[in-house]
Amino acid sequence: MTLSRQAPSRAATNNESDADDTILELRDLKTYFFLERGVVKAVDGVNVAVGRRKTLGVVGESGCGKSVTFRSVMRLIQSPPGKIVDGEILLHRKDGDTVDIVKLEPRSRQLRDIRGAEIAMIFQEPMTSLNPLHPVGKQISESVLLHQNMSRRAAQDRAVEMLNRVHIADPERRIGEYPHQLSGGMRQRVMIALALSCNPSILIADEPTTALDVTVQAQILDLMRELQSEFDSAIVLITHNLGVVSQMADHVAVMYMGRVVEYAPVSEIFHNPKHPYTIGLLNSVPVLGRKEDTRLVPITGMVPSPMEDIRGCAFAERCPDAMEICWEQSPEFKEHEPGHSAACWLHE
């Protein structure tokens, strides 16, 4: 099997076995923002795949393009100024078809059928992600009515059932309540209920626990894991919290400056990191009980401006192991060990 820039996605052509274990594939995805000040290459050639019923953790610091990548998958990028300029987003649909989401019209029926029903999304801010003017039950049943052929009454029952599934007590009463009457953790549960109400095959969770306090975070993560097996959904977990990733993910994609720089099973990422950026991330995480003499090591320097045209590796100027070639030529993202890919000259 030849693997150039498309490590996780394997060969360019789809074959049967591929469709079996992969549900979503991004190939060389590029999403740029065309601003007056210049072009921001927020996503600049991302290759990653999501396995059926698996959890993909996507990590990276703020502005690395992790959110934009998966908002592109939902086609939620505001245009103008944003635009998917290149690449493919291949979704293996429930009916067995494979569709390239990039090619769909932004307002097309097909895209709307995918949103909510096949790919659902939950967001970082549970305080603002629900409409303050509608009762939460109505917001869940709205989605159900849209995608499933059922009566208002049945959709209402479905909303109650979903609130029950996310462990909200007294769901019959809660569906009539408004978002401001619920706590942050409850609202995030409602968001999860909303997202899963139409049995999507992929749940994209964009920093779902960042705005919650620690005990609630743990509850929400437990809940997501529990529901994943019940609903047979794949989860894309976007986060900057490596601890969350280690608990939740099957595979991890590390992003830097709009690209995936390393992709591997979760244990590989933590025990055998290949990219210096991944190593830097791991070194800068505090570990409970670690002795004080092993101080946290921050990654030096700053993230370059996304508008800069960078020759060579984007991480070179912050990299402790940068070599001459790193400044000259961008490393290819390829598989170095089975299932473990990275974009780094150190491993050539």
Place this chain on the structure above:
Amino acid sequence: MIGFIVRRFSVSVAVVLGIALVSFIVIQLPPGDYADGYESFLIEQGGATESEAERQANLFRERYGLDRPLPIQFYVWIRDMVTKGSFGFSFAYKRDVGELIAERLPRTLLLAVLAHLTSTAVGIIAGIFVAPRQYSIADNVAAFIAFILSALPRFWIALALMFFLVFTLEQEHVTAFHSPQYVVVPWAFGSVEEARESWAKLVDLMQHIWPVVVIAGLGGVARNMRVMRGNMLDELNAQYVTTARSKGLTEGQVMRRHAVPNALHPIIMYQGTVLPYMLQGELQASIVLGLPTIGTLLLTSLRNEDIYIAASCLLIYGVLLVAGNLIADISLAVLDPRVRFS
């Protein structure tokens, strides 16, 4: 909900009393009174001697209680209003103020409400239309027109419209509410004949008042459009709109069910202040077009210190402001659960 309305209502009553006091005091602030004007009128026009004129003026003051202390005058004014429904006596018109206002209030309100509905409906729809097209040609053209409209003086628009009506459309009667032949026609729908006459009168009325509605409405259109556009842009960037899109709703459904109701919030708040604004906005146009509305009544009464008219008009403005706010609060409570439950 009932408790909320009762609470707001009782606060409103107190505010109205305060407004009555303030409007009465404000009216007393300019030096002199109506009798002074009467005095100089007698000297100049009636050929009376100064002492004779002063005697007459004092008699006048005594008769209408203008010589009594202010708190007593205020008390009498309020007492008569509450017990007899009388707003005092107009010195200039020699009639009861209540009658004068009752005569003009329905027409004034008709104008104000028509103008207001026009400006709100057109403004909101225009705002909703341009918001998703930010910085497009449509957006810039709308902004340009809006700024021109809100910057043009109302009386200038009135004059321009009048010129257009008379010289271009050759309409014969542009001032007053009706053409002369319809003034005495009663509003009646007893027989076919009467109904047809009344219908013709209504058409005639519309022909006379649409310029005022347009003039008073235009500034409001501009304002409502800008406000609605701004709100819509805020709401369209809100997280819950992204949530709505990610459910798979059409763009139209996202706008109708989610963005627009939230964006209406500040517009509804603004409705509370809009009634008196509309009455004033229509003042300049009414003067130019010679329409006998409350605005023109207040203006003349202020000029000749006809205090009871002036104070009553101010009081009515105040009451409308308070009533408008009350209505706005209640509408908001209906729309927004956060207002209702807190």
